[in-house]
Amino acid sequence: MKLIGEVYREKVLSLPKRKLSKKEFSDKSGETKIERDLFGWKLYSGKKFIECRSEEEARYLKIFINLGLTQIYIPKDDAYLKEILPELERLKSKTDEILNSYLETILDRRIKERLKHEVYMEVVK
């Protein structure tokens, strides 16, 4: 069984460094959303944002930022990124679905966040 972390290692980190670019997002400060403006695609987390070269890159980054990663390697090849993105999104939504089924009976928001964080850390390990 593969987890998001395993897919990331096998399909992204295994690529040569020259085929990867690195983006850093210091701290997730709110809900993440993707927006497009005159200058291109942006991934917002609260008031902070990072510029993305395409919608796919923004979606890719959104997955990992929501999981709590601060340094993310992105394949430079857009076609390849498009190819791996659905699998990563599927794994992320599946993980959230299962996690939410467990968390729906917990009402305390702080505990929920803590448990979510623990599971996400395990998923990207």
Added chain:
Amino acid sequence: MKSKIKEKSAKIPSPFGATVHKTERTAVAILMHWMREIIGKKSLDLGMPDVETSGADRKMPDTVIYESGRSKNVLCVIEAKPPYYDVFNYEELKKPAWEKANERKAKYFATTNFKRLIWFNAEKVNSLKPEEEQIIGKYSLTELENLDDIEQTRYSEPTKRGLEEFLSKLYFVHTGKELAQKHPDTKIESIFSELKAKDANEVSLDKIGFVRRELDKIIMGEILGLTEEEQVEVYRSIIDLVKARIEKAKSFGNRRKTKEGIDIGAFKNSVMQRIKKESYQ
């Protein structure tokens, strides 16, 4: 009774007198005996002190301490005078001790009137440094006024403690561990290891590590002004407190891993199992 020659009073010993008095030499011999005991007990690598060893100068220092058990090099010369002498008396104590130290190439010398012991660095005395720099340590031994009483417990015990402190420091300075003593790089252990006691009843000042004790002497003794009995009580209370806290912590089991009754570890394992199972369905 008057003397026939100078008309001064003369003391004629009674032929039937049975009283004996301790002299300076006797008291020095007792000090030496205690120092030997301390060196043995503390396993300090210092040579055993000797009394009145004669050197090339035909002068006999009251006590000498050798560099090590195997060495005949004198490390410290000690000059003693009865309690009514000032321990800083230059002509009668410091000067003879200094000269004898130089003659024997001893690095240190000490003067004592059995009430206090002053430890000097011979090299700094030779270079006429200010007296504060010449003195390495000052040790209060006892409030003794009469040498006959030196072996009474109320005088002997504090004297032994003072000598122990002096000999330990002498050993540390001599073996180059002085810096380690000033800036201890020793690890801070648990309170049980530091005090070498697992229970309040086992606490004893003799068992406490040297560095720990030296620090506590300054804080509890000099700054807070606690007596030794009070310091022992402080140690005992700390041991009791820490022990009680540890016992209490144990009774809570894995409290730290749970939040509002949720076992985080178990929750994580359960979710991960399901994620692994369903990820590829």
